[in-house]
Amino acid sequence: MPETVLFLAHTEAGGTLGRLALEALAAAKSLGGPLLAGLIGGDVQSAADSIANCGASRILGVAGEAFAESRYATDAAAAEAIVKAAQAAIVVAPQTSRFARCLAGVAHRVGGRIDTHVTAIAEGPRITRWYYRQRMEAVLERAQRPWIILVDGGAATAWEDQEGTATFEPVPVEVASRTLVIGRQSPRAEQQTIRPDAKLLFVAGAGWTRKQADGKPHIDAAARLILGFLKGSEASLGSSKSLVDLSGEGQAVLPFLSHMNQVGQTGSTPRHPKGLATCCHGEEPHVVGWRFIRERRAVNLDANCGWARGKADVVYVADAFAVMERVNALLAGRA
Numbered sequence: 001m002p003e004t005v006l007f008l009a010h011t012e013a014g015g016t017l018g019r020l021a022l023e024a025l026a027a028a029k030s031l032g033g034p035l036l037a038g039l040i041g042g043d044v045q046s047a048a049d050s051i052a053n054c055g056a057s058r059i060l061g062v063a064g065e066a067f068a069e070s071r072y073a074t075d076a077a078a079a080e081a082i083v084k085a086a087q088a089a090i091v092v093a094p095q096t097s098r099f100a101r102c103l104a105g106v107a108h109r110v111g112g113r114i115d116t117h118v119t120a121i122a123e124g125p126r127i128t129r130w131y132y133r134q135r136m137e138a139v140l141e142r143a144q145r146p147w148i149i150l151v152d153g154g155a156a157t158a159w160e161d162q163e164g165t166a167t168f169e170p171v172p173v174e175v176a177s178r179t180l181v182i183g184r185q186s187p188r189a190e191q192q193t194i195r196p197d198a199k200l201l202f203v204a205g206a207g208w209t210r211k212q213a214d215g216k217p218h219i220d221a222a223a224r225l226i227l228g229f230l231k232g233s234e235a236s237l238g239s240s241k242s243l244v245d246l247s248g249e250g251q252a253v254l255p256f257l258s259h260m261n262q263v264g265q266t267g268s269t270p271r272h273p274k275g276l277a278t279c280c281h282g283e284e285p286h287v288v289g290w291r292f293i294r295e296r297r298a299v300n301l302d303a304n305c306g307w308a309r310g311k312a313d314v315v316y317v318a319d320a321f322a323v324m325e326r327v328n329a330l331l332a333g334r335a
């Protein structure tokens with residue numbers, strides 16, 4: 001008999017559920033057990049309505065001004081109250097930064113266990129996650145309950161159905177926090193080059209800063225082409241390690257890149273459906289970060305680069321400066 005599953009989520013700005021939450025809902029449903037839902041937010045009614053037809057027998061909610069913002073004390077108290085009220089053996093939640101901060105503490109408070117960055121979930125339940133920088137994949141089961149499982153983006157196809165009208169059961173929580181949220185600071189949207197929800201990952205390699213056919217580097221042109229493409233396509237910007245390391249060596253660099261953009265063994269493992277690598281050699285320590293990118297293309301002058309050795313679906317042997325100039329012109333024409 002499958003165990004009872006609680007799908008736990010918090011609302012995003014505007015009171016809706018994000019894509020990661022809907023993916024976690026699909027993962028929770030795939031376990032096949034009796035389903036409950038728990039929602040946290042300033043106002044959870046529209047989120048409850050959006051999942052009215054998901055098959056949950058109860059929707060529990062912690063709502064109020066204090067729960068509108070991400071804050072450890074209030075989020076942990078809300079999640080703890082919902083988990084205790086639901087009495088479910090399994091709790092499936094999205095791996096958002098908001099939940100990553102507080103749910104380990106909740107697992108401790110309810111005497112359970114937590115696993116984070118889960119990339120697949122199967123009946124049992126049995127979860128899959130990676131260890132040691134994506135080099136080892138493990139499949140785990142646990143005896144301890146409740147078991148909180150944070151599901152990474154891309155692990156399931158987001159649940160989708162018609163909205164309905166839901167009545168949620170308010171769960172009382174005593175608000176006690178000394179932390180006051182006085183505002184939010186984040187880079188302006190156009191400066192934000194890392195966009196986890198983008199359909200495309202655009203990777204810039206060190207070739208953009210190398211001497212070109214005329215014997216000179218063309219950093220300004222490289223910056224204009226890369227930023228122009230990001231603006232026109234709304235892609236997310238990734239980088240090779242060599243490119244972001246250049247700043248430490250005092251060489252001319254692309255100022256909008258930092259180690260946060262680095263993809264690979266010692267960088268990130270993004271999950272965009274498609275990827276385009278430019279001026280990047282496609283060496284294994286870089287390409288290992290492309291593990292979850294399903295469609296891969298690369299532009300490289302070198303027909304013998306790493307991408308051409310089975311690591312990309314399509315390799316354009318061409319000058320990336322010329323290719324991206326043309327692509328940007330096409331994108332501008334579309335607008």
Ligand SMILES: Cc1cc2nc3c(=O)[nH]c(=O)nc-3n(C[C@H](O)[C@H](O)[C@H](O)COP(=O)(O)OP(=O)(O)OC[C@H]3O[C@@H](n4cnc5c(N)ncnc54)[C@H](O)[C@@H]3O)c2cc1C
Binds near residue numbers: 207241242283285300
């Ligand atoms: C322990 C370890 C961990 C590492 N971790 C990472 C990691 O996390 N991420 C990572 O990226 N690397 C990592 N590396 C480094 C990795 O092995 C490579 O050195 C690095 O990825 C190379 O970067 P690159 O391809 O941008 O530069 P290069 O190797 O210099 O390649 C530049 C490419 O640009 C092409 N090019 C130049 N001009 C043009 C043009 N006009 N048009 C088209 N193509 C052009 C060239 O043909 C060349 O292929 C790691 C290495 C080690 C040892």
